[in-house]
Amino acid sequence: ELKVEQNPLFLSMQEGKNYTIYCNYSTTSDRLYWYRQDPGKSLESLFVLLSNGAVKQEGRLMASLDTKARLSTLHITAAVHDLSATYFCAVPNTGNQFYFGTGTSLTVIP
Amino acid sequence: EPEVTQTPSHQVTQMGQEVILRCVPISNHLYFYWYRQILGQKVEFLVSFYNNEISEKSEIFDDQFSVERPDGSNFTLKIRSTKLEDSAMYFCASSAQTLGYTFGSGTRLTVV
Numbered sequence: 001e002l003k004v005e006q007n008p009l010f011l012s013m014q015e016g017k018n019y020t021i022y023c024n025y026s027t028t029s030d031r032l033y034w035y036r037q038d039p040g041k042s043l044e045s046l047f048v049l050l051s052n053g054a055v056k057q058e059g060r061l062m063a064s065l066d067t068k069a070r071l072s073t074l075h076i077t078a079a080v081h082d083l084s085a086t087y088f089c090a091v092p093n094t095g096n097q098f099y100f101g102t103g104t105s106l107t108v109i110p
Numbered sequence: 111e112p113e114v115t116q117t118p119s120h121q122v123t124q125m126g127q128e129v130i131l132r133c134v135p136i137s138n139h140l141y142f143y144w145y146r147q148i149l150g151q152k153v154e155f156l157v158s159f160y161n162n163e164i165s166e167k168s169e170i171f172d173d174q175f176s177v178e179r180p181d182g183s184n185f186t187l188k189i190r191s192t193k194l195e196d197s198a199m200y201f202c203a204s205s206a207q208t209l210g211y212t213f214g215s216g217t218r219l220t221v222v
Binding site (some may be wrong): 042090095099101 | 141
């Protein structure tokens with residue numbers, strides 16, 4: 001079974017600081033997805049990474065994918081309170097079944 | 111932007127009762143999925159559905175669970191005899207092809 005691990009599980013950071021969330025997965029995949037979830041809400045698609053070396057940026061978030069290392073990163077630049085949420089990475093198997101990471105609960109404090 | 115619609119948003123049911131969770135996928139999508147998320151935990155795959163049959167299912171999706179696309183627009187998840195451990199948020203998703211999904215807003219199921 002494909003395993004997806006994220007770290008850290010919990011992240012408390014001050015506004016204006018930078019930080020990176022890591023997502024490792026256990027078997028070959030050329031696609032990876034990042035989602036955001038607010039408490040009690042659905043999963044909002046943030047990034048779709050479709051190839052090795054892919055880099056996507058949206059506002060203060062930037063995601064990258066290294067398929068050889070089986071690693072994706074989600075980098076937060078100059079965090080603001082609105083970024084507080086839980087972030088999940090997800091990796092599909094060949095049948096398009098998504099395996100989600102454990103999630104990173106981010107709290108941005110003033 | 112097209113949405114995946116789920117109803118109800120919250121359902122409370124007694125242990126042993128049957129529940130049906132309903133989903134209306136995006137109209138031109140062909141692949142349908144159910145996932146669940148126990149409170150505070152990660153999202154777990156239950157089942158995928160394509161061409162009117164189950165494509166894949168997880169170990170969680172045992173004989174108590176079934177899915178159906180009864181009328182060409184709705185996609186339902188039935189739990190025959192609910193258990194306390196079925197309490198979770200259930201997400202429906204759909205996709206046009208084998209790429210990313212669109213998730214619905216979820217149904218919170220509470221079994222008491």
